[in-house]
Amino acid sequence: MMNKLNIITQVLAILILFSCSENMENGSDASSESGIGQGGSLATFAIKGDYLYTVEYEKLKVFSLQDPQAPVLVNNIWVGFEIETLFSYKEFLYIGSRGGMYIFSLENPEEPRNRASVQHFTACDPVVANDTLAFVTLHSNSNCGNNINQLEIYDIKDADNPVLLNTRGLIEPKGLGLYGNYLIVCDDEIKVFEIKEGQEGEVAFVTSIDKEAFDVIIQNDLLIAVGNEGVYQYTLYKNDNTFLVGHLSTINF
Template identity: 55%
Template sequence: MRKIISVLTILFLIGCSDSDSSGSGEIGQGGSLAVFAIKGNYLYSVDEMKLNVFSLIDKEKPVKVNEIPIGFNIETLFSYGENLYVGSRNGMFIYSIKNPENPTKLSAVQHFTACDPVIANNTHSFVTLNSNTFCGNNINVLQVYDTKDLKNPKLIHSRTLAHPKGIGFFNTDYLLVCDDVIKIFNIQNPAEPVLVHSIDKECFDVIIRNNTLFAIGNNGIYHYELNSNNIKDVKLLSEIHF
């Protein structure tokens, strides 16, 4: 577990060195299993039970300014626009950070006990539920929620997979899912994702920036180049083995 946390931290810091091209206000970019995110002058993190807010206005002396109880078994944190999406073993929570020091809960959806990464865009949220030694039920699915109304998420799609974990967007058309292989779905119609290609590598998370894909596995990090004009044209550029 320490190895996994170290890898994710390194890749998050790599993301911090670049400005975000999505216009979402991100400074850093972690994978879908990340537990912290930087937005403007604030860092947000989750532990098992709460959301923590740190002011980075004085970058030499970060200050914790708030903590918000959420519940139990909190696992992941994803930020998009002025909202935070929190994944837990029991559900997904959406918080507004229009007031950055005082996040406010907009909604929550409950599901069967399972590990739960979540990512989101302007209109939809994508969740993978997976079961392992720590996560409880034998549930392995990809779920899609309509979150145009952030106060009323609606489940619009559910698909059984092998053991899905990390997920990431490649531009607006594709969703990459770490499963028994890295599966690439066309999500132009989010209610009916279409499997269009796969990368023969078993990994637990992905970080995607422009045409660059970092796939993170238990035994290494794999660096790919993606082609937005031909999703089947995936080139392995380098790999680091542990």
Template identity: 55%
Template structure:
């Protein structure tokens, strides 16, 4: 897991250096977040604040002066915290044992709204207005034994409801592209989630990757040996074209 986080951090930094604006895809996955990363990211930037997670805590930094970030709060979450995803004024935090939802209506004082528990496993999460999508995989470092996709109805963020479980091979990172969910499994799988309670596999890309970043109609897949860019077509999701490969 640490190896994946190191690689994805390098990719996020590179993307930040190469882009000076937001993308069409931002509304699909990261909403108001300035910093755009994959589902395995451990930090996110929202306005003048940087949020990071470590093994136990959510840390809040004021970055009004970007050269001198100031730690303004540390919120204890629990143990084995792994990933951080932002959508609108919510932070979705993945751990080996569950998912936590925090409000950042008050940016310096994140407030826990709810949590759900699951089998011990690695646990990235992405979300939109109504649903949160979680992959669980049996990585040795996470002591897990399940490999599945879970879908939660988060219309009421105070009471997430599990509405679907789908068995997969070894799912890792994931990302939303409109009504489609892109999941890194034994290949890059694309599911139609217009009805999240009954997701449908509609396309697959024959590539091993552990996380995806979606910027508008651009899919960036991050693997252990390379970063792969594909064009996406919302009108014909099977029409994916590889644009480039960057070896790591």
């Protein structure tokens, strides 16, 4: 069942990423550079311009898409052990592993450069980021080897020296995503936190969605949550004082 769900997550992310590419070609910037996440935090690939980046157990692979009909492998970079996830934001790749987070920069898109890494307890580790902060969830799981269940928040303004600002205990957090200055985390339910301006590393609980999911994909005001029992779509609304969630549809497995 989990393999099936992982495939569904990856397919949804692929569709959204290619949709973003088309929107950008038409003059609409729907990329994560607006501060809104694209692929899910459990994704193992990212498309940036003419390149596809993928991760597997130990390596980061770079494919040229200059001929979309015939992708070409142009680089194969050793990162570390037990690599799990890949998230892209602007000119950086954030790679999650069971032992830590790696930050690679893309000044040369064919040769990503390892700028920094942070280590933590052995735990499953998805990551998302914006201009100044990276958010990592660690969760206990029979495949991950520890009893740690928490959100970690890093200052990444200096990509060469990420600094842990804060941790927040949760039930069993998994995938997560960014919606402007809100962080959405898959925990025992889908939880929404406000990222507090002027209080670096602080987040405040806002609301929750009574569904269990293991990852979220956010595109503009659309939230897609993928769980063991189905895929759920929601519309997100926000203004100065209110955050609302509207249910759109459910696909049950």
